[in-house]
Amino acid sequence: MAKIKAFKALRPKMELADKIAELPYDVVSLPEVIEIAGKNPYNFYHITRSEMDLPSGTDPYSEAVYLKGKDTLNQFVKNGYLVRDAKPMLYLYSQVMNGRMQTGIVACASIDDYMKGLIKKHELTREEKELDRTRHTDIVNANTGPVFLFYRDNNADRKALIEQAMKIEPAYDITASDGIRHIVRVIEDGALVDKLVKSFENDELYIADGHHRAASGVRVGNMRREKNKSFTGDEEFNSFLSVIFPHSQLMILSYNRVVKDLNGMSKDDFIKRISADFTVTKSGVKVPEKVNTFSMYIGGQWYTLTPSFTISSDPIESLDVTIIQKKILAPLLGIEDPRKDKRIDFVGGIRGTAELEKIVDSGDFAVAFSMYPTEIEQLMNVSDAGMIMPPKSTWFEPKLRDGLLIHELD
Numbered sequence: 001m002a003k004i005k006a007f008k009a010l011r012p013k014m015e016l017a018d019k020i021a022e023l024p025y026d027v028v029s030l031p032e033v034i035e036i037a038g039k040n041p042y043n044f045y046h047i048t049r050s051e052m053d054l055p056s057g058t059d060p061y062s063e064a065v066y067l068k069g070k071d072t073l074n075q076f077v078k079n080g081y082l083v084r085d086a087k088p089m090l091y092l093y094s095q096v097m098n099g100r101m102q103t104g105i106v107a108c109a110s111i112d113d114y115m116k117g118l119i120k121k122h123e124l125t126r127e128e129k130e131l132d133r134t135r136h137t138d139i140v141n142a143n144t145g146p147v148f149l150f151y152r153d154n155n156a157d158r159k160a161l162i163e164q165a166m167k168i169e170p171a172y173d174i175t176a177s178d179g180i181r182h183i184v185r186v187i188e189d190g191a192l193v194d195k196l197v198k199s200f201e202n203d204e205l206y207i208a209d210g211h212h213r214a215a216s217g218v219r220v221g222n223m224r225r226e227k228n229k230s231f232t233g234d235e236e237f238n239s240f241l242s243v244i245f246p247h248s249q250l251m252i253l254s255y256n257r258v259v260k261d262l263n264g265m266s267k268d269d270f271i272k273r274i275s276a277d278f279t280v281t282k283s284g285v286k287v288p289e290k291v292n293t294f295s296m297y298i299g300g301q302w303y304t305l306t307p308s309f310t311i312s313s314d315p316i317e318s319l320d321v322t323i324i325q326k327k328i329l330a331p332l333l334g335i336e337d338p339r340k341d342k343r344i345d346f347v348g349g350i351r352g353t354a355e356l357e358k359i360v361d362s363g364d365f366a367v368a369f370s371m372y373p374t375e376i377e378q379l380m381n382v383s384d385a386g387m388i389m390p391p392k393s394t395w396f397e398p399k400l401r402d403g404l405l406i407h408e409l410d
Helices: 014-020 030-037 063-078 111-116 127-140 156-165 190-198 211-227 267-274 320-329 349-361 376-384
Strands: 010-012 082-084 090-097 100-110 147-151 172-175 181-187 205-209 239-246 255-259 278-282 294-298 301-307 344-348 367-370
Touching: 010 014, 014 172, 063 082, 063 127, 090 190, 100 111, 100 147, 100 190, 111 211, 127 211, 147 211, 156 190, 181 190, 205 211, 205 239, 205 376, 211 239, 255 320, 255 349, 267 278, 267 294, 294 349, 344 349, 349 367
Parallel strands: 147 239
Antiparallel strands: 010 082, 090 100, 090 181, 100 239, 147 205, 172 181, 255 344, 255 367, 278 301, 294 301, 294 367
């Protein structure tokens, strides 16, 4: 059912790949962007965060920013920093973090599959972020970064095809400053490309990360269809750049919570209130050992919280992020909307429990909750049911690098 296609990638000159490739545009602040890319004229933030090259105080959503990104991309091509492949191909993108490898197929996914629900989402998008990437994609005329997709890993034939492609000599093999290795292989064999494309005909795809990129890619495609009423469906704007991984290789890290105060309660009163729904044990355990249990850091101590109620079988209600929201954050701490409430913050599991201790011990926050990671099967169950996960439910690592492969829209 899913339709993927080969494309002519715009990609770095081999010796510049490590200087161009960069983390996604939305995981760093402007000061961090300037620090990272300010002395590197090849860095991809000059395209995805081009406000860095405009006067201080420039509105990051102004047309000047998007036009600057377009000009810089064109200049990268003119200077030979980025080179366009001569024919449509597929690519393999492998990442290695702490000895663990995940390998995805880089291809273009169909905007029609997204609109039909064959590409399944699990998050809501924010209008301003979606509009930002829509304007960037449209004006720059390219998907400058991929959407992180995955599929159920149950196709033995596809697995064999990927193993065959893994024998190709890498075009790029770089290790980023965070120690994560990024390897790209180019699949030039037309027969192998056709077999890989065909292998997805009976699949549905899931978005792991990049909901705003996917939504903006679809918006741009529909905008261009409106301007080109005689479109055939084969134009490049009918698809968006993706890296598609098998679900069995992916790792979701926890998305932990920290809260500034106890909503007027003392530590002892708070623990007493929690004990109405949980068995609270002073355990010293910093990371929950299984789903539906929680570790809490408060007053310099780690506690284990074990539900004393029956866990729902509903895909959303059974999630740890739902349980903690409905049993603790909302009723006890008064945090009704974690998206907007300034009293709560979220800490990606990549930063570890030492970061939670540091935040609470600083006195700026009163309590931290160390979460068990959402499982990939839970995410698929939610997506299959057409539901939306609560905010800050998943944290995927490693992050895909922008700038290694670019998809031009015409």
